[in-house]
Amino acid sequence: MTATLLIAGLAVLAGALVQGTVGYGMNLVAAPLLALLEPALVPVPLLLVGSGHALLAVGRELRDTDWRGVGWIMAGRAPGTALGVLAVAVLAQRPFAAVVGIAVLVCVVLSVTSWRPVPAPVPLLVAGIASGTFGTAASIGGPPLALLYQHSAGPRIRSTMAACFVLGSALSLGGLGLAGQIETRHLLLAAWLLPFLVAGFVLSGPARRLLDGTHLRTAVLAVAAASAVALLVRSAIG
Template sequence: MSVGLLIAGVVILAGAVIQGAVGYGLNLLAGPLLALIDPMLVPVPVLMIACVQAALAVLREHRHTDWRGVGWAMLGRVPGNVLGVLAVAALPLTQFNLVIGLSVLACVGLSLLSLRLEPTRPGLVVAGVASGAFGTASSIGGPPIALLYQHSSGPTVRATLGAYFLLASVSSVVTLWIAGQVRVEHLGAAAVLLPFMLAGFAVSGPLRKFLGGSRLRYAVLAVAGVSAAFLVVRNAF
C-alpha cells in the first residue's frame, strides 16, 4: 500500500467515526483531504465507501428513519446528480478541484447557519438538488440535508441521513458510471479504503453518546473548511 493510500485510509477512518457518531461528516472531512492526496479518490471511491457506511447506519438505527423526508429529498437528488455529472465531465482538473473546494466552503457556510429550518417538502426537494450537485461532483452532499434535521434527535438524524446517503450515493455512482466516469482503479482504491471505514464505524458505536455535542460539529466544519480553503488557494494561484 502506498503512503498516500495509507494516509487516505486514516482520513476515512476518522470520518467514519465522526459520521457513525453524529450522522454525517465522512465525505465532508474526507472529500477535500483526499482530493489533496490524490484527485482520483474523489468522487467515485469516496461515494462507494459512503454507500457501505450509510447501509450500516440504517441497519443500526432503522426504526428512527424519516422515510417520508428521504423520499422528498431523493426527488430533488436526481436533477442534482445531472448537474454534478456535467461539472465532472466538463471541467479540467484544476477547475474541478476548485469546484470541490468551493462546494465544501459553501456547505460549511450552510452548516453554520443558525436559522430554524425544518424538513418541509419544498425544503427537502431544494436541499436534494443541492446535495445531488455537490455530492456527485465532489462526494460531499450531506450538509444541505443535515441542515434541515439539525434540531432532530440523534437517532433520527443518524438513521434518516444514513438512509438518504445510501440511496443518494448509489444514485450518484450509477449516474457517474452511465457518464463513463467510473474506472477500474476507482474500484481498487475503494477496496483498499473499505477496511478503514469498517474500523471507524465499529469504533463509533460506543462513542455515539459522547460525540454528539456542538464541539465535535464545529471541529468537523473547521477541518473541512481549512482543507477546502487550501484546495481553493492551491488551484487558484
C-alpha cells in the first residue's frame, strides 16, 4: 500500500506541476492513474487536493483574476452541471464521451486555424455550461474555459481558471458531503497527497515563467487536445 500511495503522490505532483504551469490538466495527468491504483483516491481525495491547488494558484496571481468572467462562468456552471447529470442518466456514456472528445478536438483545430475566441459575457456563459456538462459527464471541464482564454496572459488564464475550480470543487464536495460520500479515509488519503501537491505547485513557479508568452497558448491547446484524445481512447476501450 505504501508503494501504491507513493506512486499516487508522484502522479499528483506531476498533475500539480502541469496545472500550476498551464492552468489546468491535473485530472488528465493524475485521475486515470489514481483510479487504477486505488479507486478510493477518486473523486473525493483528488477533489480535496485539487481545491487546495486552486486556492494556492488564486493566491499566487490574485490580481490577475478575471472575477467578472468567473461570475459569468459560474452562472453557466450550475445549469451545465444539471445537464451533465441528465446526460449521465439518459445517454449511453461511451458515445457521449466520444462526442465530447471530438467537440474539444474540433475547437482545438479551429483555434489553430482561424477561431479567435473572446471572453465576453455570452461566450463565458456558454463555456460555463459546457464546462459543467463536460466536467460532470465526462470529467474534462477545463478545456472549454482554457480554449476561451487561450489568447489571454498566463497569469490571467491560471488565476481565473483556479477561481472557477475553487468554486466548482466546493459545489461538488458539498454535494458529496450531503450525500454522505465523504469519509475519514478520504481525508487521510488527501492529507497523504498534500505534500506532493505542494511540491508540484512550487515547481510550477519557474516552469510558468518559461512558458508564459507565445509558448503558453501552445501548451493550453496541447493539454486540451491530450484531454480529448484520452477521452476518445477511454470511450473506445470502455
